[in-house]
Amino acid sequence: MHGVSCPGLLRGSFVSRMAMNKDLMTNFPLSARRGRALAPGAFALALGVFLWYALIWLGGVQPFILPAPHQVWGRFLRALADGSLAGHSWVTLQEVLAGLALGAAAAMLFGYALAKSTVLEKFLAPYVVASQAVPTVAIAPLLVIWFGPGLASKVLVCALIVFFPILINTVVGVRSVPEDLRDLMRSLHASRAQTFRLLELPAALPVLLGGFRIGATLAVIGAVVGEFVGADRGLGYLLSVARGQYDVALVFVAVFTLIAMALSLYGLVALAERATLGWQRQAEQSRMTFNPTEKN
Amino acid sequence: MTGKALLEVIRLSTTFRNGNGGLHVLDGLDFSVAEYQFVALLGPSGSGKSTLLRTLAGLLPPSRGRVVFKGQRVDGPPRGVGYVFQNANLMPWRTVEENITLPLELAGAANGAAAAKSREMVELVGLQGFEEALPRDLSGGMAQRVAIARALAHDPDLLLMDEPFGALDAITRERMGLELLRIWEARRKTVLMVTHDIAEALMLADRALVFSERPARVSMELTVDLPRPRLDELRYTPEFAALSRRLRDAIR
Numbered sequence: 001m002h003g004v005s006c007p008g009l010l011r012g013s014f015v016s017r018m019a020m021n022k023d024l025m026t027n028f029p030l031s032a033r034r035g036r037a038l039a040p041g042a043f044a045l046a047l048g049v050f051l052w053y054a055l056i057w058l059g060g061v062q063p064f065i066l067p068a069p070h071q072v073w074g075r076f077l078r079a080l081a082d083g084s085l086a087g088h089s090w091v092t093l094q095e096v097l098a099g100l101a102l103g104a105a106a107a108m109l110f111g112y113a114l115a116k117s118t119v120l121e122k123f124l125a126p127y128v129v130a131s132q133a134v135p136t137v138a139i140a141p142l143l144v145i146w147f148g149p150g151l152a153s154k155v156l157v158c159a160l161i162v163f164f165p166i167l168i169n170t171v172v173g174v175r176s177v178p179e180d181l182r183d184l185m186r187s188l189h190a191s192r193a194q195t196f197r198l199l200e201l202p203a204a205l206p207v208l209l210g211g212f213r214i215g216a217t218l219a220v221i222g223a224v225v226g227e228f229v230g231a232d233r234g235l236g237y238l239l240s241v242a243r244g245q246y247d248v249a250l251v252f253v254a255v256f257t258l259i260a261m262a263l264s265l266y267g268l269v270a271l272a273e274r275a276t277l278g279w280q281r282q283a284e285q286s287r288m289t290f291n292p293t294e295k296n
Numbered sequence: 297m298t299g300k301a302l303l304e305v306i307r308l309s310t311t312f313r314n315g316n317g318g319l320h321v322l323d324g325l326d327f328s329v330a331e332y333q334f335v336a337l338l339g340p341s342g343s344g345k346s347t348l349l350r351t352l353a354g355l356l357p358p359s360r361g362r363v364v365f366k367g368q369r370v371d372g373p374p375r376g377v378g379y380v381f382q383n384a385n386l387m388p389w390r391t392v393e394e395n396i397t398l399p400l401e402l403a404g405a406a407n408g409a410a411a412a413k414s415r416e417m418v419e420l421v422g423l424q425g426f427e428e429a430l431p432r433d434l435s436g437g438m439a440q441r442v443a444i445a446r447a448l449a450h451d452p453d454l455l456l457m458d459e460p461f462g463a464l465d466a467i468t469r470e471r472m473g474l475e476l477l478r479i480w481e482a483r484r485k486t487v488l489m490v491t492h493d494i495a496e497a498l499m500l501a502d503r504a505l506v507f508s509e510r511p512a513r514v515s516m517e518l519t520v521d522l523p524r525p526r527l528d529e530l531r532y533t534p535e536f537a538a539l540s541r542r543l544r545d546a547i548r
Protein backbone atom coordinates (compact mmCIF):
# COMPACT_ATOMS: atom_id res chain seq x y z
CA MET A 1 0.00 0.00 0.00
CA HIS A 2 1.73 3.15 -1.02
CA GLY A 3 1.98 6.07 1.35
CA VAL A 4 -1.18 5.58 3.39
CA SER A 5 0.66 7.06 6.31
CA CYS A 6 0.88 10.74 7.00
CA PRO A 7 3.83 11.74 9.12
CA GLY A 8 2.87 11.76 12.76
CA LEU A 9 2.77 15.51 12.97
CA LEU A 10 0.38 15.86 10.11
CA ARG A 11 -1.85 13.22 11.50
CA GLY A 12 -2.11 13.02 15.25
CA SER A 13 -2.45 16.58 16.30
CA PHE A 14 -4.38 18.31 13.63
CA VAL A 15 -6.57 15.78 12.07
CA SER A 16 -7.88 14.48 15.33
CA ARG A 17 -8.41 17.97 16.62
CA MET A 18 -10.33 18.86 13.56
CA ALA A 19 -12.33 15.70 13.66
CA MET A 20 -13.42 16.71 17.13
CA ASN A 21 -14.22 20.18 15.97
CA LYS A 22 -16.32 18.78 13.24
CA ASP A 23 -18.29 16.63 15.62
CA LEU A 24 -18.97 19.51 17.92
CA MET A 25 -20.11 21.71 15.11
CA THR A 26 -21.99 19.16 13.12
CA ASN A 27 -25.54 19.28 14.30
CA PHE A 28 -26.14 22.76 15.41
CA PRO A 29 -27.06 25.06 12.52
CA LEU A 30 -28.80 22.47 10.46
CA SER A 31 -31.02 21.28 13.22
CA ALA A 32 -32.20 24.87 13.56
CA ARG A 33 -33.71 24.65 10.09
CA ARG A 34 -36.11 21.93 11.07
CA GLY A 35 -39.46 22.83 12.48
CA ARG A 36 -39.19 20.23 15.18
CA ALA A 37 -35.77 21.40 16.24
CA LEU A 38 -36.81 25.04 15.96
CA ALA A 39 -38.88 25.07 19.15
CA PRO A 40 -36.04 24.30 21.59
CA GLY A 41 -33.83 26.70 19.63
CA ALA A 42 -36.31 29.52 19.99
CA PHE A 43 -36.70 28.71 23.64
CA ALA A 44 -32.95 28.83 24.22
CA LEU A 45 -32.81 32.18 22.46
CA ALA A 46 -35.66 33.59 24.56
CA LEU A 47 -33.98 32.31 27.69
CA GLY A 48 -30.74 34.00 26.69
CA VAL A 49 -32.48 37.33 26.17
CA PHE A 50 -34.27 36.94 29.49
CA LEU A 51 -31.02 36.25 31.34
CA TRP A 52 -29.46 39.20 29.61
CA TYR A 53 -32.21 41.50 30.94
CA ALA A 54 -32.03 39.84 34.35
CA LEU A 55 -28.32 40.60 34.54
CA ILE A 56 -28.91 44.25 33.75
CA TRP A 57 -31.88 44.77 36.10
CA LEU A 58 -30.77 42.68 39.02
CA GLY A 59 -27.05 43.35 38.68
CA GLY A 60 -27.53 47.03 37.93
CA VAL A 61 -25.06 46.88 35.02
CA GLN A 62 -24.64 50.23 33.29
CA PRO A 63 -25.61 50.48 29.60
CA PHE A 64 -22.11 51.57 28.58
CA ILE A 65 -20.83 48.27 29.98
CA LEU A 66 -23.66 46.06 28.83
CA PRO A 67 -26.51 47.55 26.81
CA ALA A 68 -29.91 45.88 26.97
CA PRO A 69 -31.10 43.73 24.06
CA HIS A 70 -33.56 46.39 22.90
CA GLN A 71 -30.79 48.99 22.87
CA VAL A 72 -28.63 46.68 20.72
CA TRP A 73 -31.63 46.11 18.48
CA GLY A 74 -32.17 49.85 18.17
CA ARG A 75 -28.50 50.40 17.34
CA PHE A 76 -28.76 47.63 14.79
CA LEU A 77 -31.70 49.32 13.10
CA ARG A 78 -29.87 52.66 13.02
CA ALA A 79 -26.70 51.12 11.59
CA LEU A 80 -28.85 49.39 9.04
CA ALA A 81 -30.74 52.58 8.15
CA ASP A 82 -27.61 54.70 7.56
CA GLY A 83 -26.17 51.96 5.38
CA SER A 84 -22.96 51.61 7.38
CA LEU A 85 -23.64 48.08 8.56
CA ALA A 86 -24.36 46.80 5.10
CA GLY A 87 -21.29 48.56 3.74
CA HIS A 88 -18.93 47.14 6.34
CA SER A 89 -20.50 43.70 6.13
CA TRP A 90 -20.08 43.66 2.38
CA VAL A 91 -16.40 44.54 2.70
CA THR A 92 -15.81 41.77 5.22
CA LEU A 93 -17.82 39.29 3.21
CA GLN A 94 -15.74 40.03 0.13
CA GLU A 95 -12.54 39.49 2.11
CA VAL A 96 -13.86 36.25 3.54
CA LEU A 97 -15.06 34.83 0.24
CA ALA A 98 -11.96 35.85 -1.69
CA GLY A 99 -9.70 34.58 1.08
CA LEU A 100 -11.57 31.32 1.32
CA ALA A 101 -11.43 30.84 -2.43
CA LEU A 102 -7.74 31.64 -2.62
CA GLY A 103 -6.75 29.63 0.45
CA ALA A 104 -8.89 26.66 -0.52
CA ALA A 105 -7.67 26.62 -4.11
CA ALA A 106 -4.05 26.72 -3.01
CA ALA A 107 -4.63 24.14 -0.29
CA MET A 108 -6.41 21.72 -2.62
CA LEU A 109 -3.77 21.99 -5.34
CA PHE A 110 -0.97 21.61 -2.85
CA GLY A 111 -2.77 18.93 -0.88
CA TYR A 112 -3.47 16.88 -3.99
CA ALA A 113 0.17 16.98 -5.03
CA LEU A 114 1.21 16.10 -1.48
CA ALA A 115 -1.21 13.19 -1.33
CA LYS A 116 -0.04 11.78 -4.65
CA SER A 117 3.67 12.01 -4.01
CA THR A 118 5.31 10.48 -0.98
CA VAL A 119 8.59 12.12 -1.87
CA LEU A 120 7.02 15.56 -2.05
CA GLU A 121 5.25 14.91 1.23
CA LYS A 122 8.40 13.88 3.05
CA PHE A 123 10.14 16.93 1.69
CA LEU A 124 7.43 19.48 2.41
CA ALA A 125 5.73 18.15 5.52
CA PRO A 126 8.09 19.92 7.96
CA TYR A 127 7.45 23.25 6.24
CA VAL A 128 3.71 22.72 6.19
CA VAL A 129 3.65 21.90 9.87
CA ALA A 130 6.03 24.72 10.76
CA SER A 131 3.88 27.16 8.80
CA GLN A 132 0.97 26.14 10.95
CA ALA A 133 2.94 26.88 14.09
CA VAL A 134 3.26 30.54 13.01
CA PRO A 135 0.34 32.37 14.60
CA THR A 136 -1.57 34.12 11.86
CA VAL A 137 -2.41 36.94 14.24
CA ALA A 138 1.28 37.66 14.56
CA ILE A 139 1.98 37.87 10.84
CA ALA A 140 -1.14 39.85 10.02
CA PRO A 141 0.71 43.14 10.74
CA LEU A 142 3.44 42.09 8.31
CA LEU A 143 0.89 41.40 5.63
CA VAL A 144 -0.68 44.78 6.19
CA ILE A 145 2.73 46.45 5.92
CA TRP A 146 3.52 44.58 2.72
CA PHE A 147 0.17 44.67 1.02
CA GLY A 148 -1.38 47.83 2.43
CA PRO A 149 -4.50 48.36 4.51
CA GLY A 150 -6.83 47.47 1.64
CA LEU A 151 -8.53 44.28 0.53
CA ALA A 152 -5.40 42.34 -0.42
CA SER A 153 -3.90 41.98 3.06
CA LYS A 154 -7.20 40.75 4.58
CA VAL A 155 -7.69 38.28 1.78
CA LEU A 156 -4.23 36.92 2.46
CA VAL A 157 -4.84 36.59 6.19
CA CYS A 158 -8.05 34.67 5.47
CA ALA A 159 -6.30 32.52 2.90
CA LEU A 160 -3.49 31.69 5.30
CA ILE A 161 -5.81 30.78 8.10
CA VAL A 162 -7.98 28.44 5.99
CA PHE A 163 -5.03 26.93 4.14
CA PHE A 164 -3.93 24.37 6.67
CA PRO A 165 -7.22 22.65 7.59
CA ILE A 166 -8.23 22.36 3.96
CA LEU A 167 -4.78 21.12 3.01
CA ILE A 168 -4.88 18.42 5.64
CA ASN A 169 -8.37 17.38 4.71
CA THR A 170 -7.42 17.21 1.05
CA VAL A 171 -4.47 14.97 1.84
CA VAL A 172 -6.51 12.74 4.13
CA GLY A 173 -9.38 12.65 1.63
CA VAL A 174 -7.26 11.68 -1.34
CA ARG A 175 -5.37 9.14 0.75
CA SER A 176 -8.65 7.60 1.84
CA VAL A 177 -9.48 6.48 -1.70
CA PRO A 178 -9.59 2.67 -1.50
CA GLU A 179 -6.67 1.01 -3.23
CA ASP A 180 -9.00 -1.56 -4.82
CA LEU A 181 -10.99 1.18 -6.54
CA ARG A 182 -7.74 2.62 -7.85
CA ASP A 183 -6.90 -0.82 -9.25
CA LEU A 184 -10.35 -1.01 -10.80
CA MET A 185 -9.84 2.32 -12.55
CA ARG A 186 -6.40 1.22 -13.70
CA SER A 187 -7.69 -2.08 -15.06
CA LEU A 188 -10.32 -0.15 -17.02
CA HIS A 189 -7.69 2.17 -18.51
CA ALA A 190 -9.05 5.28 -16.86
CA SER A 191 -7.10 8.41 -17.72
CA ARG A 192 -5.66 10.63 -15.01
CA ALA A 193 -8.49 13.10 -15.49
CA GLN A 194 -11.12 10.34 -15.32
CA THR A 195 -9.57 8.92 -12.17
CA PHE A 196 -9.66 12.36 -10.62
CA ARG A 197 -13.21 13.21 -11.65
CA LEU A 198 -14.87 9.83 -11.18
CA LEU A 199 -12.92 8.43 -8.24
CA GLU A 200 -10.69 10.77 -6.28
CA LEU A 201 -13.01 13.75 -6.17
CA PRO A 202 -16.18 11.94 -5.03
CA ALA A 203 -14.26 9.71 -2.64
CA ALA A 204 -12.44 12.64 -1.04
CA LEU A 205 -15.44 14.96 -0.99
CA PRO A 206 -16.79 14.10 2.48
CA VAL A 207 -13.47 14.81 4.14
CA LEU A 208 -12.82 17.80 1.91
CA LEU A 209 -16.14 19.41 2.74
CA GLY A 210 -15.36 18.81 6.40
CA GLY A 211 -12.31 20.99 5.84
CA PHE A 212 -14.47 23.64 4.18
CA ARG A 213 -16.81 23.77 7.15
CA ILE A 214 -13.91 24.61 9.42
CA GLY A 215 -12.36 26.87 6.82
CA ALA A 216 -15.56 28.87 6.39
CA THR A 217 -15.69 29.91 10.03
CA LEU A 218 -11.94 30.40 10.26
CA ALA A 219 -12.04 32.75 7.27
CA VAL A 220 -14.35 35.12 9.17
CA ILE A 221 -11.88 35.16 12.06
CA GLY A 222 -9.07 35.83 9.61
CA ALA A 223 -10.86 38.83 8.11
CA VAL A 224 -11.56 40.35 11.51
CA VAL A 225 -7.95 39.85 12.62
CA GLY A 226 -6.76 41.53 9.44
CA GLU A 227 -9.13 44.44 9.95
CA PHE A 228 -8.08 44.87 13.57
CA VAL A 229 -4.50 45.30 12.50
CA GLY A 230 -5.13 47.92 9.90
CA ALA A 231 -8.20 48.82 7.91
CA ASP A 232 -10.62 51.63 7.27
CA ARG A 233 -13.59 49.44 6.46
CA GLY A 234 -15.16 46.13 7.44
CA LEU A 235 -16.88 44.71 10.49
CA GLY A 236 -13.60 44.32 12.36
CA TYR A 237 -12.90 47.99 11.74
CA LEU A 238 -16.45 48.91 12.79
CA LEU A 239 -15.93 46.90 15.94
CA SER A 240 -12.70 48.64 16.92
CA VAL A 241 -14.14 52.08 16.13
CA ALA A 242 -17.23 51.35 18.20
CA ARG A 243 -15.06 50.20 21.06
CA GLY A 244 -13.00 53.38 20.84
CA GLN A 245 -16.19 55.45 21.10
CA TYR A 246 -17.61 53.33 23.93
CA ASP A 247 -20.54 52.53 21.64
CA VAL A 248 -20.93 49.09 23.22
CA ALA A 249 -24.29 48.52 21.51
CA LEU A 250 -22.54 48.86 18.16
CA VAL A 251 -19.84 46.44 19.30
CA PHE A 252 -22.60 43.93 19.93
CA VAL A 253 -24.16 44.63 16.55
CA ALA A 254 -20.83 43.96 14.84
CA VAL A 255 -20.22 40.79 16.83
CA PHE A 256 -23.69 39.42 16.05
CA THR A 257 -23.30 40.25 12.39
CA LEU A 258 -20.01 38.34 12.32
CA ILE A 259 -21.64 35.39 14.00
CA ALA A 260 -24.45 35.46 11.48
CA MET A 261 -21.94 35.59 8.65
CA ALA A 262 -19.93 32.64 9.95
CA LEU A 263 -23.06 30.58 10.54
CA SER A 264 -24.43 31.32 7.07
CA LEU A 265 -21.20 30.23 5.44
CA TYR A 266 -21.15 27.16 7.59
CA GLY A 267 -24.75 26.47 6.62
CA LEU A 268 -23.89 26.83 2.94
CA VAL A 269 -21.19 24.21 3.25
CA ALA A 270 -23.61 21.96 5.10
CA LEU A 271 -26.11 22.44 2.28
CA ALA A 272 -23.44 21.47 -0.23
CA GLU A 273 -22.78 18.36 1.83
CA ARG A 274 -26.44 17.52 1.82
CA ALA A 275 -26.62 17.94 -1.91
CA THR A 276 -23.55 15.86 -2.73
CA LEU A 277 -23.15 13.30 0.01
CA GLY A 278 -26.52 11.59 -0.08
CA TRP A 279 -24.76 8.31 -0.80
CA GLN A 280 -23.09 8.13 2.59
CA ARG A 281 -24.20 5.72 5.23
CA GLN A 282 -27.66 6.33 6.54
CA ALA A 283 -26.56 6.69 10.15
CA GLU A 284 -23.92 9.21 9.28
CA GLN A 285 -26.23 11.06 7.00
CA SER A 286 -29.02 11.44 9.50
CA ARG A 287 -26.55 12.62 12.08
CA MET A 288 -25.27 15.13 9.63
CA THR A 289 -28.55 16.45 8.37
CA PHE A 290 -30.71 15.72 11.38
CA ASN A 291 -33.35 14.46 9.09
CA PRO A 292 -33.93 10.74 9.48
CA THR A 293 -37.27 10.71 7.69
CA GLU A 294 -35.99 11.70 4.29
CA LYS A 295 -34.18 8.96 2.37
CA ASN A 296 -31.58 9.74 -0.28
CA MET B 297 -11.69 -29.63 -24.45
CA THR B 298 -8.36 -28.09 -25.42
CA GLY B 299 -8.95 -25.05 -27.59
CA LYS B 300 -6.32 -22.49 -28.33
CA ALA B 301 -4.67 -20.92 -25.33
CA LEU B 302 -6.12 -17.54 -24.44
CA LEU B 303 -3.83 -17.02 -21.51
CA GLU B 304 -0.34 -18.34 -20.91
CA VAL B 305 1.64 -18.07 -17.73
CA ILE B 306 5.30 -18.69 -18.33
CA ARG B 307 7.82 -19.28 -15.50
CA LEU B 308 6.13 -16.56 -13.50
CA SER B 309 7.77 -15.57 -10.22
CA THR B 310 6.88 -12.74 -7.89
CA THR B 311 8.86 -11.55 -4.92
CA PHE B 312 7.65 -8.67 -2.78
CA ARG B 313 10.30 -6.46 -1.34
CA ASN B 314 10.36 -6.36 2.41
CA GLY B 315 13.00 -5.79 5.08
CA ASN B 316 14.55 -9.25 5.14
CA GLY B 317 15.41 -10.53 1.72
CA GLY B 318 11.94 -10.28 0.16
CA LEU B 319 8.78 -12.35 0.33
CA HIS B 320 8.83 -15.01 -2.35
CA VAL B 321 5.17 -15.47 -3.28
CA LEU B 322 4.89 -17.02 -6.74
CA ASP B 323 7.52 -19.54 -7.69
CA GLY B 324 7.91 -20.24 -11.38
CA LEU B 325 4.28 -20.84 -12.32
CA ASP B 326 3.66 -22.47 -15.67
CA PHE B 327 0.20 -23.08 -17.03
CA SER B 328 -2.17 -21.95 -19.71
CA VAL B 329 -5.90 -21.46 -19.97
CA ALA B 330 -7.76 -22.40 -23.13
CA GLU B 331 -10.46 -20.24 -24.63
CA TYR B 332 -13.90 -20.69 -23.04
CA GLN B 333 -12.45 -22.76 -20.23
CA PHE B 334 -13.62 -22.32 -16.66
CA VAL B 335 -10.67 -22.73 -14.34
CA ALA B 336 -10.89 -22.78 -10.56
CA LEU B 337 -7.86 -21.83 -8.50
CA LEU B 338 -7.56 -23.17 -4.97
CA GLY B 339 -4.86 -22.90 -2.37
CA PRO B 340 -4.04 -22.02 1.20
CA SER B 341 -4.67 -18.51 2.44
CA GLY B 342 -1.73 -16.24 1.75
CA SER B 343 -0.31 -18.51 -0.93
CA GLY B 344 -0.52 -15.85 -3.61
CA LYS B 345 -3.82 -16.37 -5.43
CA SER B 346 -4.75 -12.71 -5.40
CA THR B 347 -1.20 -11.83 -6.33
CA LEU B 348 -1.46 -14.08 -9.39
CA LEU B 349 -4.77 -12.54 -10.43
CA ARG B 350 -3.43 -9.04 -10.04
CA THR B 351 -0.46 -10.03 -12.16
CA LEU B 352 -2.68 -11.53 -14.85
CA ALA B 353 -4.74 -8.34 -14.88
CA GLY B 354 -1.58 -6.33 -15.48
CA LEU B 355 -1.92 -4.51 -12.16
CA LEU B 356 1.29 -5.94 -10.75
CA PRO B 357 4.46 -6.53 -12.76
CA PRO B 358 6.03 -9.96 -12.10
CA SER B 359 9.58 -10.27 -10.85
CA ARG B 360 10.42 -12.90 -13.43
CA GLY B 361 8.69 -14.72 -16.26
CA ARG B 362 5.76 -13.41 -18.24
CA VAL B 363 2.06 -13.51 -18.92
CA VAL B 364 0.79 -13.75 -22.45
CA PHE B 365 -2.80 -12.84 -23.17
CA LYS B 366 -4.21 -13.30 -26.69
CA GLY B 367 -0.68 -13.80 -27.95
CA GLN B 368 0.56 -10.54 -26.49
CA ARG B 369 2.84 -10.09 -23.53
CA VAL B 370 1.08 -8.38 -20.64
CA ASP B 371 2.73 -5.26 -19.31
CA GLY B 372 0.00 -3.06 -17.87
CA PRO B 373 -3.72 -3.85 -17.87
CA PRO B 374 -4.65 -5.52 -21.15
CA ARG B 375 -7.96 -4.83 -22.87
CA GLY B 376 -10.55 -7.56 -22.77
CA VAL B 377 -10.17 -8.53 -19.13
CA GLY B 378 -12.90 -8.20 -16.51
CA TYR B 379 -11.82 -8.27 -12.89
CA VAL B 380 -14.08 -9.17 -9.98
CA PHE B 381 -12.36 -8.19 -6.75
CA GLN B 382 -12.25 -10.11 -3.49
CA ASN B 383 -14.85 -7.66 -2.13
CA ALA B 384 -17.54 -6.17 -4.36
CA ASN B 385 -15.53 -2.97 -4.68
CA LEU B 386 -18.39 -0.75 -5.85
CA MET B 387 -18.34 3.02 -5.84
CA PRO B 388 -20.69 3.95 -3.00
CA TRP B 389 -21.72 7.24 -4.61
CA ARG B 390 -22.85 5.62 -7.85
CA THR B 391 -26.13 3.79 -8.30
CA VAL B 392 -26.28 0.15 -9.38
CA GLU B 393 -26.73 1.23 -12.98
CA GLU B 394 -23.92 3.78 -12.80
CA ASN B 395 -21.60 1.21 -11.27
CA ILE B 396 -22.38 -1.28 -14.00
CA THR B 397 -21.80 1.23 -16.77
CA LEU B 398 -18.52 2.57 -15.36
CA PRO B 399 -16.37 0.60 -17.83
CA LEU B 400 -18.46 1.93 -20.73
CA GLU B 401 -18.29 5.49 -19.46
CA LEU B 402 -14.51 5.24 -19.16
CA ALA B 403 -14.31 3.89 -22.70
CA GLY B 404 -16.35 6.87 -23.87
CA ALA B 405 -19.44 4.94 -24.96
CA ALA B 406 -22.51 6.92 -25.97
CA ASN B 407 -25.16 7.30 -23.29
CA GLY B 408 -27.73 5.37 -25.28
CA ALA B 409 -25.44 2.40 -25.77
CA ALA B 410 -24.50 2.41 -22.10
CA ALA B 411 -28.15 2.48 -21.05
CA ALA B 412 -29.01 -0.44 -23.29
CA LYS B 413 -26.03 -2.44 -22.04
CA SER B 414 -26.93 -1.64 -18.47
CA ARG B 415 -30.48 -2.94 -18.97
CA GLU B 416 -29.11 -6.12 -20.46
CA MET B 417 -26.62 -6.62 -17.60
CA VAL B 418 -29.18 -5.84 -14.91
CA GLU B 419 -31.42 -8.49 -16.40
CA LEU B 420 -28.56 -10.95 -16.67
CA VAL B 421 -27.76 -10.74 -12.97
CA GLY B 422 -31.40 -10.40 -11.96
CA LEU B 423 -31.35 -6.96 -10.38
CA GLN B 424 -34.38 -5.47 -12.10
CA GLY B 425 -35.92 -2.76 -9.98
CA PHE B 426 -32.64 -1.92 -8.26
CA GLU B 427 -31.10 0.14 -11.05
CA GLU B 428 -31.34 3.33 -9.03
CA ALA B 429 -30.35 1.81 -5.68
CA LEU B 430 -27.12 2.83 -4.00
CA PRO B 431 -24.62 0.17 -2.87
CA ARG B 432 -25.44 0.87 0.79
CA ASP B 433 -28.97 -0.41 0.15
CA LEU B 434 -27.82 -3.73 -1.35
CA SER B 435 -27.26 -7.05 0.34
CA GLY B 436 -23.84 -8.69 0.03
CA GLY B 437 -25.04 -11.02 -2.69
CA MET B 438 -26.66 -8.23 -4.67
CA ALA B 439 -23.51 -6.12 -4.45
CA GLN B 440 -21.48 -9.06 -5.72
CA ARG B 441 -23.88 -9.46 -8.65
CA VAL B 442 -23.40 -5.79 -9.50
CA ALA B 443 -19.64 -6.38 -9.43
CA ILE B 444 -20.03 -9.30 -11.82
CA ALA B 445 -22.29 -7.28 -14.11
CA ARG B 446 -19.74 -4.48 -14.10
CA ALA B 447 -16.94 -6.89 -14.99
CA LEU B 448 -19.03 -8.20 -17.88
CA ALA B 449 -20.26 -4.81 -19.11
CA HIS B 450 -17.45 -4.16 -21.55
CA ASP B 451 -17.76 -7.70 -22.81
CA PRO B 452 -14.31 -9.03 -21.81
CA ASP B 453 -12.95 -12.29 -23.15
CA LEU B 454 -11.37 -13.23 -19.85
CA LEU B 455 -13.05 -12.95 -16.48
CA LEU B 456 -10.74 -12.97 -13.46
CA MET B 457 -12.66 -13.54 -10.25
CA ASP B 458 -11.07 -13.34 -6.83
CA GLU B 459 -13.27 -15.27 -4.42
CA PRO B 460 -16.34 -13.53 -5.79
CA PHE B 461 -18.63 -15.31 -3.34
CA GLY B 462 -16.27 -15.38 -0.39
CA ALA B 463 -18.37 -13.13 1.79
CA LEU B 464 -21.65 -14.94 1.22
CA ASP B 465 -23.46 -17.60 3.19
CA ALA B 466 -23.50 -21.14 1.82
CA ILE B 467 -26.98 -21.03 0.28
CA THR B 468 -26.55 -17.67 -1.44
CA ARG B 469 -23.17 -18.84 -2.56
CA GLU B 470 -24.56 -21.89 -4.31
CA ARG B 471 -27.25 -19.85 -5.98
CA MET B 472 -24.72 -17.29 -7.17
CA GLY B 473 -22.53 -20.09 -8.49
CA LEU B 474 -25.40 -21.41 -10.58
CA GLU B 475 -26.07 -17.92 -11.88
CA LEU B 476 -22.45 -17.52 -12.81
CA LEU B 477 -22.59 -20.81 -14.65
CA ARG B 478 -25.64 -19.63 -16.54
CA ILE B 479 -23.86 -16.40 -17.49
CA TRP B 480 -20.74 -18.27 -18.49
CA GLU B 481 -22.74 -20.63 -20.70
CA ALA B 482 -24.76 -17.80 -22.25
CA ARG B 483 -21.76 -15.55 -22.92
CA ARG B 484 -18.96 -18.00 -23.67
CA LYS B 485 -16.33 -16.42 -21.50
CA THR B 486 -13.04 -17.72 -20.28
CA VAL B 487 -13.04 -17.69 -16.51
CA LEU B 488 -10.32 -17.97 -13.91
CA MET B 489 -11.89 -18.02 -10.48
CA VAL B 490 -10.23 -18.16 -7.08
CA THR B 491 -12.22 -20.06 -4.49
CA HIS B 492 -11.75 -21.73 -1.13
CA ASP B 493 -14.75 -23.94 -1.68
CA ILE B 494 -14.00 -27.38 -3.13
CA ALA B 495 -17.62 -28.15 -3.99
CA GLU B 496 -17.95 -24.80 -5.70
CA ALA B 497 -14.86 -25.50 -7.79
CA LEU B 498 -16.22 -28.90 -8.83
CA MET B 499 -19.68 -27.59 -9.62
CA LEU B 500 -18.38 -24.79 -11.82
CA ALA B 501 -15.01 -25.55 -13.33
CA ASP B 502 -13.60 -27.57 -16.22
CA ARG B 503 -10.29 -27.63 -14.50
CA ALA B 504 -8.93 -26.97 -11.05
CA LEU B 505 -5.47 -25.72 -10.15
CA VAL B 506 -4.22 -26.11 -6.62
CA PHE B 507 -1.53 -23.86 -5.21
CA SER B 508 1.02 -25.09 -2.68
CA GLU B 509 1.96 -23.10 0.41
CA ARG B 510 4.00 -20.00 -0.28
CA PRO B 511 6.08 -19.79 -2.41
CA ALA B 512 3.27 -21.03 -4.61
CA ARG B 513 3.64 -23.62 -7.32
CA VAL B 514 0.83 -25.55 -8.95
CA SER B 515 0.84 -28.57 -6.69
CA MET B 516 -1.99 -30.30 -8.49
CA GLU B 517 -3.99 -29.93 -11.62
CA LEU B 518 -7.30 -31.68 -11.95
CA THR B 519 -9.58 -32.04 -14.92
CA VAL B 520 -13.15 -31.90 -13.73
CA ASP B 521 -14.78 -34.21 -16.24
CA LEU B 522 -18.23 -34.11 -14.73
CA PRO B 523 -21.09 -33.82 -17.21
CA ARG B 524 -22.85 -30.50 -17.78
CA PRO B 525 -25.34 -29.12 -17.01
CA ARG B 526 -24.31 -29.85 -13.46
CA LEU B 527 -27.36 -30.15 -11.34
CA ASP B 528 -27.55 -30.21 -7.59
CA GLU B 529 -27.84 -34.02 -7.45
CA LEU B 530 -24.29 -34.22 -8.80
CA ARG B 531 -23.00 -33.31 -5.36
CA TYR B 532 -24.13 -36.66 -4.03
CA THR B 533 -22.55 -38.88 -6.70
CA PRO B 534 -19.46 -41.04 -6.06
CA GLU B 535 -17.55 -39.29 -8.88
CA PHE B 536 -18.05 -35.97 -7.19
CA ALA B 537 -16.97 -37.41 -3.85
CA ALA B 538 -13.83 -38.88 -5.38
CA LEU B 539 -12.78 -35.64 -7.04
CA SER B 540 -13.58 -33.74 -3.93
CA ARG B 541 -11.36 -36.02 -1.87
CA ARG B 542 -8.48 -35.63 -4.32
CA LEU B 543 -8.74 -31.87 -4.14
CA ARG B 544 -8.94 -31.86 -0.37
CA ASP B 545 -5.87 -34.08 -0.10
CA ALA B 546 -3.98 -31.82 -2.48
CA ILE B 547 -4.80 -28.69 -0.52
CA ARG B 548 -3.70 -30.28 2.70
Ligand SMILES: Nc1ncnc2c1ncn2[C@@H]1O[C@H](COP(=O)(O)OP(=O)(O)OP(=O)(O)O)[C@@H](O)[C@H]1O
Binds near residue numbers: 001312321341345347
Ligand atom coordinates in the same frame (compact mmCIF):
# COMPACT_ATOMS: atom_id res chain seq x y z
N1 LIG C 1 1.60 -5.46 -2.34
C1 LIG C 1 2.16 -6.35 -1.51
N2 LIG C 1 3.31 -6.07 -0.88
C2 LIG C 1 3.90 -6.97 -0.05
N3 LIG C 1 3.40 -8.18 0.22
C3 LIG C 1 2.23 -8.51 -0.36
C4 LIG C 1 1.55 -7.63 -1.26
N4 LIG C 1 0.42 -8.22 -1.69
C5 LIG C 1 0.41 -9.44 -1.10
N5 LIG C 1 1.48 -9.61 -0.31
C6 LIG C 1 1.81 -10.83 0.46
O1 LIG C 1 1.84 -11.89 -0.44
C7 LIG C 1 1.29 -13.05 0.15
C8 LIG C 1 0.20 -13.59 -0.75
O2 LIG C 1 -0.90 -12.70 -0.73
P1 LIG C 1 -2.21 -12.96 -1.58
O3 LIG C 1 -3.15 -11.86 -1.26
O4 LIG C 1 -1.85 -13.15 -2.99
O5 LIG C 1 -2.73 -14.33 -0.95
P2 LIG C 1 -4.08 -15.12 -1.29
O6 LIG C 1 -3.66 -16.46 -1.75
O7 LIG C 1 -4.95 -14.31 -2.16
O8 LIG C 1 -4.69 -15.24 0.17
P3 LIG C 1 -6.26 -15.25 0.58
O9 LIG C 1 -6.76 -16.62 0.22
O10 LIG C 1 -6.20 -15.07 2.06
O11 LIG C 1 -6.93 -14.16 -0.15
C9 LIG C 1 0.80 -12.66 1.51
O12 LIG C 1 1.73 -13.10 2.47
C10 LIG C 1 0.75 -11.17 1.46
O13 LIG C 1 1.06 -10.64 2.72
Ligand SMILES: [Mg+2]
Binds near residue numbers: 346
Ligand atom coordinates in the same frame (compact mmCIF):
# COMPACT_ATOMS: atom_id res chain seq x y z
MG1 LIG D 1 -6.74 -13.30 -1.92
